Amino acid sequence: MSKIEPHNSALSLSGIQKYYDDHHVLKSVDFSVKPGEVVVLIGPSGSGKSTLLRCCNGLEIAQEGDITIFGQPLVAGGKLIEDRELNRLREDVGMVFQSFNLFPHLSVLENVCVAPLTLKKATRPKAEKLAKELLAKVGLSDKIDAMPGNLSGGQKQRVAIARALAMTPSVLLFDEPTSALDPELVGEVLQVMKMLAKDGMTMIIVTHEMNFARDVADRVVMMDNGTILEEGTPEQIFKSPTHARTQEFLQTVFAA
Amino acid sequence: MSLELDFTPVIEGLPTLLDGTMITIAVTACSLAISLVVGSIIGVIRSNRGTLLCYIFDGYVAVIRGTPLLVQLFIWYYGLPRVGIMLPAFLCGVVGLSLYSSSYVSEIVRGAIQSIDKGQMEASRSLGMSKQQAMRKIIMPQAFVRMLPPLGNETIALIKNSALISLITIHDVMHAGANIISTSYRDLETYIFIACIYFVLTNTATFILRKIEKHKLKAGAI
Ligand SMILES: Nc1ncnc2c1ncn2[C@@H]1O[C@H](COP(=O)(O)OP(=O)(O)O)[C@@H](O)[C@H]1O
Numbered sequence: 001m002s003k004i005e006p007h008n009s010a011l012s013l014s015g016i017q018k019y020y021d022d023h024h025v026l027k028s029v030d031f032s033v034k035p036g037e038v039v040v041l042i043g044p045s046g047s048g049k050s051t052l053l054r055c056c057n058g059l060e061i062a063q064e065g066d067i068t069i070f071g072q073p074l075v076a077g078g079k080l081i082e083d084r085e086l087n088r089l090r091e092d093v094g095m096v097f098q099s100f101n102l103f104p105h106l107s108v109l110e111n112v113c114v115a116p117l118t119l120k121k122a123t124r125p126k127a128e129k130l131a132k133e134l135l136a137k138v139g140l141s142d143k144i145d146a147m148p149g150n151l152s153g154g155q156k157q158r159v160a161i162a163r164a165l166a167m168t169p170s171v172l173l174f175d176e177p178t179s180a181l182d183p184e185l186v187g188e189v190l191q192v193m194k195m196l197a198k199d200g201m202t203m204i205i206v207t208h209e210m211n212f213a214r215d216v217a218d219r220v221v222m223m224d225n226g227t228i229l230e231e232g233t234p235e236q237i238f239k240s241p242t243h244a245r246t247q248e249f250l251q252t253v254f255a256a
Numbered sequence: 257m258s259l260e261l262d263f264t265p266v267i268e269g270l271p272t273l274l275d276g277t278m279i280t281i282a283v284t285a286c287s288l289a290i291s292l293v294v295g296s297i298i299g300v301i302r303s304n305r306g307t308l309l310c311y312i313f314d315g316y317v318a319v320i321r322g323t324p325l326l327v328q329l330f331i332w333y334y335g336l337p338r339v340g341i342m343l344p345a346f347l348c349g350v351v352g353l354s355l356y357s358s359s360y361v362s363e364i365v366r367g368a369i370q371s372i373d374k375g376q377m378e379a380s381r382s383l384g385m386s387k388q389q390a391m392r393k394i395i396m397p398q399a400f401v402r403m404l405p406p407l408g409n410e411t412i413a414l415i416k417n418s419a420l421i422s423l424i425t426i427h428d429v430m431h432a433g434a435n436i437i438s439t440s441y442r443d444l445e446t447y448i449f450i451a452c453i454y455f456v457l458t459n460t461a462t463f464i465l466r467k468i469e470k471h472k473l474k475a476g477a478i
């Protein structure tokens with residue numbers, strides 16, 4: 001499997017229209033991310049952040065528009081590419097979910113190994129070696145043989161990050177990775193994400209952790225009602241948002 | 257009125273009763289094996305809503321579950337010869353019980369698969385697995401554990417339902433019992449003995465299934 005070529009945009013969406021029945025959820029969204037960029041998506045609940053993120057790896061299918069990943073089409077003219085290609089492209093776009101979605105019947109190590117092994121990306125010794133390195137990276141070397149059911153939420157999410165990294169993706173998507181966590185466990189997950197950002201990983205992150213966004217994001221994108229309302233550096237968006245809606249939203253988040 | 261029980265005819269008829277028991281075991285074992293395979297395939301197909309095949313099998317399950325097993329057996333054995341299809345009684349019994357049990361197994365399998373959180377499939381697909389790979393490595397192993405208790409119930413139901421095949425001339429344990437009663441008139445004793453045989457069969461099955469369940473639980477599969 002050839003690695004996807006370097007490209008001037010890691011991910012690019014243009015003219016995305018997404019409907020659930022006749023509910024118009026994404027309205028002509030144009031959005032692109034450069035390699036190595038960390039983009040934080042913010043916006044009120046129901047504004048379409050998750051849907052946008054899930055379109056980026058084909059979990060949701062946009063009815064109109066084009067999506068490319070490092071120049072390779074994922075959706076062209078509202079048509080998802082053929083399944084085999086989609087699977088291959090997904091290997092390159094990792095996703096971390098709010099509810100972790102660890103595989104409860106597999107040990108921590110197997111959770112990280114299962115995809116590389118199933119997809120024959122590595123032999124077992126190589127897959128396990130990589131998995132152990134990644135689990136060490138997220139600070140879970142001592143939990144290798146644990147079952148997911150016996151981990152705290154923060155530990156689960158760090159395993160989920162290691163699992164995504166095991167496919168050596170070029171882009172990582174995070175959908176509210178800390179929203180299901182007890183407050184005291186949020187930090188350990190954000191710390192891992194900061195480390196990834198420092199390593200130059202391309203990331204799109206939906207989060208309400210504004211301090212994290214300020215520290216880590218290259219760009220903050222504000223979504224509202226299925227559109228991108230405005231975007232800019234954290235400085236611009238947090239200090240001097242141009243839209244009243246953004247101001248309102250930030251007030252409610254910072255008040256909380 | 258005095259009740260005196262005489263088990264002598266039952267004891268004398270023991271060899272035929274045991275032969276009949278072997279037939280009962282053979283028919284149920286064949287039907288169980290077939291319905292586990294066929295029912296699982298249909299269950300997987302039916303868990304994938306929206307396909308044509310899925311609706312066809314929905315119809316199959318509705319018909320089989322909505323009609324008495326005895327009527328189905330009679331159709332296979334007494335009805336089909338009218339259209340030129342004559343199957344040996346044993347085969348009719350196995351086919352009838354398998355078709356019946358498969359519909360229940362497919363419900364169990366479908367239900368178990370659909371009970372697995374959809375996040376599991378999404379996580380698998382996000383990692384690049386195909387739907388088939390995700391089913392095999394992630395969904396089915398979890399679903400399997402949830403299937404075991406209801407499959408145990410279905411096995412027991414199958415053993416008990418198999419008594420009906422005596423009515424399509426298969427020489428199972430019920431049939432052997434009927435023969436003993438027709439000469440000795442000792443129906444109470446004979447039926448008590450036959451009940452004991454079914455009791456032993458169903459509880460042996462339960463025991464084996466518990467063992468498998470425990471083994472699976474220990475293997476960490478939730
Ligand atoms: N599977 C679905 N079926 C129907 N409507 C959906 C579905 N998923 C999301 N929606 C709707 O789409 C809109 C955007 O949802 P979502 O992308 O989850 O927003 P956010 O992540 O910003 O909270 C919401 O109005 C939501 O109710």
Ligand SMILES: [Mg+2]
Pocket residue numbers: 049050051176
């Ligand atoms: Mg969301």
